[in-house]
Amino acid sequence: MRYLPHSDAERAEMLGVIGAANIDALFSAVPKSALKSFDLGLPAHSPEFLVEAHMRALAAKNRAGADGPFFVGAGAYRHHVPATVDHLIQRSEWLTAYTPYQPEISQGTLQMLFEFQTQVAKLTGMDVANASLYDGSTGTAEAVLMARRLTRRNKIVLSGGLHPHYRDVVRAYLKDDADLEILSASPEGQGDILDHIDENTAAIVVQTPDFYGHLRNVKTAADAAHAKGALLIVVITEVVSLGVLEAPGALGADIVVAEGQSIGNALNFGGPYLGLMATRKEFIRQMPGRLCGETVDADGQRGFVLTLSTREQHIRREKATSNICTNSGLCALAFSIHMALLGEAGFTRLARLNHAQACKLADALAGVPGVEVLNKSFFNELTIRTAQPAAQLIERLAERGILAGVPVSRLEPTNPDVANLLVLAATELTTDSDISELCVALAEELA
Amino acid sequence: MSMNNQGRPTGVGTSGFASTSGSALLPNEPLLFEIGDTEHSGVDLPDVTISNDRLGGFERKSKLDLAGLTEPEAMRHYVRLSRLNHSIDSGMYPLGSCTMKHNPRLNEKMARLSGFSDIHPLQPVSTVQGALTLMNELSHWLMTLTNTAAVALTPKAGAHGELLGMMAIKAAQDAAGQSHRTIVLVPESAHGTNPATAAFLGYSVKPIPARADGTVDVQAVKDALSTDVAAIMLTNPNTCGLFEPQVIEIAEAVHQAGAFFYCDGANFNAIMGVVRPGDLGIDAMHINLHKTFSTPHGGGGPGAGPVVLSEALAPFAPVPFVRKGAGGLELVEHAKDxxxxxxxxxxxxxxxxxxxxxxxxxxxxxxxxxxxQDAVLNANYIKARLAHAFSVPFGDYPTMHEALFDDTFLAGTGVTTLDFAKALIDEGFHPMTMYFPLVVHGAMLIEPTESESKQTLDRFCDVMEELAADAKAGNKERFTSAPLKAPRRRLDETRAARSPILKWERT
Amino acid sequence: MTTKFTPDHEYIRVEGATGVVGITNYAQEALGDIVFVELPSVGKVLKKGDEAAVVESVKAASEIYAPVSGTVTEINEALSGEPGLVNQDPTAGGWIYKIAIADAGELDGLLDDAGYADLTK
Structure with missing residues (x-):
């Protein structure tokens, strides 16, 4: 087996040094009834080319984004990732390093995390960011718990514009919680959260651009929350939007959670992704996740370490801020490299390009009979109401080679009001001809 | 106040040795923000103007101030930074409980096939049948290797899997009208995530003491069980690198008391294909794909922590999951109940x-x-070769995939486990896991994995023997001043924690 | 003015009806550099043995329990900016909080100088 270095002779020699008659002697603590008492019935080891053939056959049964017009978004976005990013993250020293617990020989990872935290803090306009979480949805649940610790209040209000999956994750984390108030879906961008804040409210959770693409007024939400002593958690699923939209930190957000996949990371059918979390300086001791900080070494040279680790499970055990044990290191690296390649100039150009393509998409869709665009404002994603149920429409368009977006009913199956709603995204990869192909096909299907 | 026997803080060495950091091939590297500026970019994009924007008046007014690098600058920055890291590919990484095994590059190549990497989680299910098939095949392997009835693939990491497993147990207890069960038993030797997870779900944690031989006593478990106990969280093989010999009796006692057996599968690498946890009576166990199944650790994630479930817990799996339907595979995204x-x-x-x-x-x-078997062989080989120079806490019987030593052998030398580990860095090895498990004083937990050749193991053992001899010979300075050959000397963690600097600020 | 000790390494210096609470010199040495002190809020009512504060070193967090029952009357704000005061002089500048002693009788159950010295021999 190509991954196992020992020859049988070496194994025998090593057993001799140990003083064991055979390998089974080393498993003597295992109850006899459980040791090798079975035939797994799994295939035997396989050469590289056969494994590759098997995997390629599976991959070929999927329709890749690059295979045709593609408008699927709703929390994961198809962007271009520069070749440099993927080359660099496959370097051994990044790919095959462990968590940087030995800082003397992990300065690469640590400095990168320090740079990453700086990038995220700047993007969101917040004081501090952590070294990443699993993804945006679990990050939202963690932010909700953090707000409860900070305010010692219990009530959490989720906006009707929050991604339904994120809402479901929060619900699972706060199971059976009477203090979780979930507002009904608001596909028209209608805002009603301000009326639900009271003296027991720990935080309100507002997504912008929201699930349906509408841009929400963060400032108004922050002011209303703060007036009652509550916190504002801002959720962002499309981080590229921050290239043209005001930073939530500048508008009064207390905790910002974002899905960072759009920068540096492929769609990957849902993971691994990258949770970003940033907050105010005074809240850092209640923030979950790893943090990297600057210090000096014994020679006075600048260096970096994981710090404030007493918040974490390996020290606080049952008193930890969270049970999280890992971050999304390699995805954070990809994000950081891509963001460094973009820089402010490139990042704002990228955001404008996304918005420009979405404007073209909106204008073109508005001209299709049987289609109504619901958004007055949006970044790169919008919702349309179609004359037919969106779920079936999507399937028919997929047969024509067009992935036309996400029917809202897929995420909200029990809500009849959303059956005809379709969420579509455009990015820098969306071409003008993709848009016209979509509109022609839509017009034919709806005719 | 409570005392905790975690490692003492890293002291700041005062050695007169010259530092070798900053040498030609291990350069110091400025921060990205000290190299780039807001004008430079390594990505060519058209600069579009939008006459009729739809931003609703929410345009950014605050400055981004994000530094950019052109492509050659970026390449150099990240390559130079990377060289400051130790990695499995460059040297042995014997971190106990972390399973730092070889990461085959075929895995990377396959993950990058566009049919896997360029598909969206919400595109029509009819267009991702290959992906769903792959998930089914993976599930089959995991269930077969563990002899369990179901698997929940979605957890993002081991701790997330642990959370899910315990949520499933809680849901099952609730469904059975057993909500009054509010206690979870956790052995003292457990990893910190176990009590953190139990507490997160509102359980109170009842610690189970370890026996003198490092394993859990079935009688101690029986004594702790009651009608208020919801589950036991047990790591097997345990954090001391030992297989729990009474695990089947423990499982039976737990089940008899109406509780569930959560097994922390962090150490599954020792027994995959040799012992099936389902045969031991487990109800749920997470499997760290990044440990046992070689997905890269990536400097701290991403991980993946699928959870296998017994028949009793299978109905409590989360969505989404894959199911066979009339027209192919389906993705169940909403389970009504x-x-x-x-x-x-x-x-x-x-x-x-x-x-x-x-x-x-x-x-x-x-x-x-x-x-x-090779992973277990390697750990026992290390133990056998080093037992004479080191101190073994739990006597002379076989270990699983980890060799555990305590710091008794360092008594009187003035050298701590931490110092010893730092000296290992100067010899080109990543340190072992230190001060874990907590039940062993000054613990050194060594996990070679199956990936190390006999030659490497011998060299590692030679170095360990030489270091032990040197410590006993009174050459304390070598240890307390270590590392000297790394890109950095010991770092001042106190300073970092007292006044945290968590981002770069323009001065 | 007497000082009493708990087996968990807290001291309480009795000043009339008030007790000044902190950790002993032995404890601060064992913990190493203190990097953070989580202070109780003034007015907090504590029962003997309740968790009153947390002191953190780089790699450990230790709860400080109330040596006697009472109400927190004052906290050492200086520790927020300078947690190292606990290391420098735990009984003077490094005190943690003051408590209005509810039941002076509880003091009798604590260790005196000699008793604590025995414990930490």
Whole structure:
């Protein structure tokens, strides 16, 4: 087996040094009834080319984004990732390093995390960011718990514009919680959260651009929350939007959670992704996740370490801020490299390009009979109401080679009001001809 | 006040040795923000103007101030930074409980096939049948290797899997009208995530003391069990690197008391293909794909922590999951009566599923068993070679995939476990896990994995013996001043924690 | 003015009806550099043995329990900016909080100088 270095002779020699008659002697603590008492019935080891053939056959049964017009978004976005990013993250020293617990020989990872935290803090306009979480949805649940610790209040209000999956994750984390108030879906961008804040409210959770693409007024939400002593958690699923939209930190957000996949990371059918979390300086001791900080070494040279680790499970055990044990290191690296390649100039150009393509998409869709665009404002994603149920429409368009977006009913199956709603995204990869192909096909299907 | 026997803080050495950091091939590297500026960019994009924007008046007015690098600058920055890291590819990484094994590059290549990497979690299910098939195949391997009834693939990491497993147990207890069960038993030797997870779900944690031989006593478990106990969280093989010999009796006692057996599968690498946890009576166990099935650790994630479930817990799996339907595979995204719901936005760590399945197919059932046996062989070899110079806490019987020593052998030398580990850095090895498990004083937990050749193991043992001899010979300075040959000397963690600097500020 | 000790390494210096609470010199040495002190809020009512504060070193967090029952009357704000005061002089500048002693009788159950010295021999 190509991954196992020992020859049988070496194994025998090593057993001799140990003083064991055979390998089974080393498993003597295992109850006899459980040791090798079975035939797994799994295939035997396989050469590289056969494994590759098997995997390629599976991959070929999927329709890749690059295979045709593609408008699927709703929390994961198809962007271009520069070749440099993927080359660099496959370097051994990044790919095959462990968590940087030995800082003397992990300065690469640590400095990168320090740079990453700086990038995220700047993007969101917040004081501090952590070294990443699993993804945006679990990050939202963690932010909700953090707000409860900070305010010692219990009530959490989720906006009707929050991604339904994120809402479901929060619900699972706060199971059976009477203090979780979930507002009904608001596909028209209608805002009603301000009326639900009271003296027991720990935080309100507002997504912008929201699930349906509408841009929400963060400032108004922050002011209303703060007036009652509550916190504002801002959720962002499309981080590229921050290239043209005001930073939530500048508008009064207390905790910002974002899905960072759009920068540096492929769609990957849902993971691994990258949770970003940033907050105010005074809240850092209640923030979950790893943090990297600057210090000096014994020679006075600048260096970096994981710090404030007493918040974490390996020290606080049952008193930890969270049970999280890992971050999304390699995805954070990809994000950081891509963001460094973009820089402010490139990042704002990228955001404008996304918005420009979405404007073209909106204008073109508005001209299709049987289609109504619901958004007055949006970044790169919008919702349309179609004359037919969106779920079936999507399937028919997929047969024509067009992935036309996400029917809202897929995420909200029990809500009849959303059956005809379709969420579509455009990015820098969306071409003008993709848009016209979509509109022609839509017009034919709806005719 | 409570005392905690975690490692003492890193002291700041005062050695007169010259530092070798900043040498020609290990350069110091400025921060990205000290190299780039807001004008430079390594990505060519058209600069579009939008006459009729739809930003609703929410345009950014605050400054981004994000530094950019052109492509050659970026390449150099990240390559130079990377050289400051130790990695499995460059040297042995014997971190106990972390399973730092070889990461095959075929895994990476497969994960990058556009049919896997360029598919969206919400595109029509009819267009991702290959991905769903892959998830099914991975599930089959995991269930077969563990002899369990079901698997929930979605958890994003081991701790997330642990959370899910315990949520499933809670849901099952609630469904059975057993909500009054509020206690979870956790052995003292457990990893910190176990009590953190139990507490997160509102359980109170009852610690189970370890026996003198490092294993859990079935009688201690029986004594702790009551009608208020919801579950036991047990790591097997345990954190001391030992297989729990009474695990079947423990499982039976737990089940008899109406509780569930959560097994922390962090150490599954020792037994994959050799012992099936389902045969031991487990109800739920997470499997760290990044440990056992070679998906890269990536400097701290992403991980993946699928959870296998017993028949009793299978109904409490979260959505989404794959099911066979009339027209092909279906993705069940909403279970009407799912007690649990959803624990992450999409289908979990697909990129890791591809890598793990690639690894499994490469090894086959026979290769996985051989890998587990080699991992155990290697740990016992290290233990056998070093027992004479080091101190073994739990007597002379076989270990699983980790060799555990305590710091008795350093008594009177003035050298701590931490100092010893730092000296190992100067010899080109990553330190072992230190001060864990907590039940062993000054613990050194060494996990070689199956990936190390006999030659490397011998060199490691030679170095360890030489270091032990040197410590006993009174050459304290070598240890307390270490490392001297790394890119940095010891770092001042106190300073970092007292006044945290968590981002770069323009001065 | 007497000082009493708990087996968990807290001291309480009795000043009339008030007790000044902190950790002993032995404890601060064992913990190493203190990097953070989580202070109780003034007015908090504590029962003997309740968790009153947390002191953190780089790699450990230790709860400080109330040596006697009472109400927190004052906290050492200086520790927020300078947690190292606990290391420099735990009984003077490094005190943690003051408590209005509810039941002076509880003091009798604590260790005196000699008793604590025995414990930490």
């Amino acid at each position: 799912s007690a649990l719901g959803r624990i992450t936005a999409f289908q979990g760590q697909m990129g890791m599923y591809v890598r793990a399945l690639t690894y499994m197919l490469s090894h086959g059932g026979d290769g996985l068993a051989q890998a587990a």
